[in-house]
Amino acid sequence: MTHLNDHRLATLRQDLHDLYGNTHAAAEIDAEVDAAIARHTAGATVEEFIPVLVEREVKEYFGGHRxxxxxxxxxxxxxxxxxxxxxxxxxxxxxxxxxxxxxxxxxxxxxxxxxxxxxxxxxxxxxxxxxxxxxxxxxxxxxxxxxxxxxxxxxxxxxxxxxxxxxxxxxxxxxxxxxx
Structure with a gap:
């Protein structure tokens, strides 16, 4: 994975903790983010879209935001x-x-x-x-x-x-x- 995606995914992880940290444990958020990254990285041909796909999937999983x-x-x-x-x-x-x-x-x-x-x-x-x-x-x-x-x-x-x-x-x- 590219260095730029690493930075984007770290930012995304922090944003997701900000959005869902009041109702979900940090370990649960991290586990879902890591699983989504693994799923989308495994079959990715264009790596630039991985953060977008991970964000969509995790937000759909957790639902509404703070x-x-x-x-x-x-x-x-x-x-x-x-x-x-x-x-x-x-x-x-x-x-x-x-x-x-x-x-x-x-x-x-x-x-x-x-x-x-x-x-x-x-x-x-x-x-x-x-x-x-x-x-x-x-x-x-x-x-x-x-x-x-x-x-x-x-x-x-x-x-x-x-x-x-x-x-x-x-x-x-x-x-x-x-x-x-």
Whole structure:
């Protein structure tokens, strides 16, 4: 197999772990990927199509994928990261959440080339420079005082819980019974 295919298959393997890692064990995903690679490599005359065929077969085997949500807050990257933190805290592994970088100077190695299922803009005036299958705009006001910051975090947490409810995802918070 060519070196280029090795790189493509390694990337594909990581993508499949991202998509199905919440419902399937890593060993199960790796076993299915390895089996698909072996099947398609054995009879391949054109090796360039192996990664595509492996991806199709494995995705068909595992079914639906994890929902991907990206938060964008323009130059207020801390707000987007807080939304990601709240989402991961409430959703666990049920969905993928990340933050968009407004400027590549923030992290030049972090390039967003995938299209998420949802892009959530945290503010009305945020530049709409990200693509998503569905776009949501949360009208979030800037916090200037510690009290406003606490209110903003509470509001953000409530919006995250509402979003999870709309997506049919059960929050994973503390499920311990309350004793009277």
């Amino acid at each position: 929902i991907h949500v990206r938060f964008s807050a323009g130059t207020n990257h801390a707000l987007a990261e807080k939304a990601v933190e709240l989402t991961k805290e409430q959703a666990g592994d049920a969905l993928l959440a990340d933050a968009a970088h407004f400027h590549t100077e923030v992290d030049p190695n972090n390039r967003m080339v995938s299209m998420p299922d949802f892009i959530v803009y945290l503010g009305r005036d945020i530049p709409r420079d990200e693509a998503g299958k569905d776009v949501k705009i949360w009208d979030i006001a800037a916090a200037n005082t510690p009290e406003e910051e606490r209110e903003l975090i509470d509001d953000l947490g409530a919006r995250v819980l509402y979003m999870l409810g709309k997506l049919g995802i059960e929050p994973v918070g503390d499920k311990a019974p309350v004793e009277a």
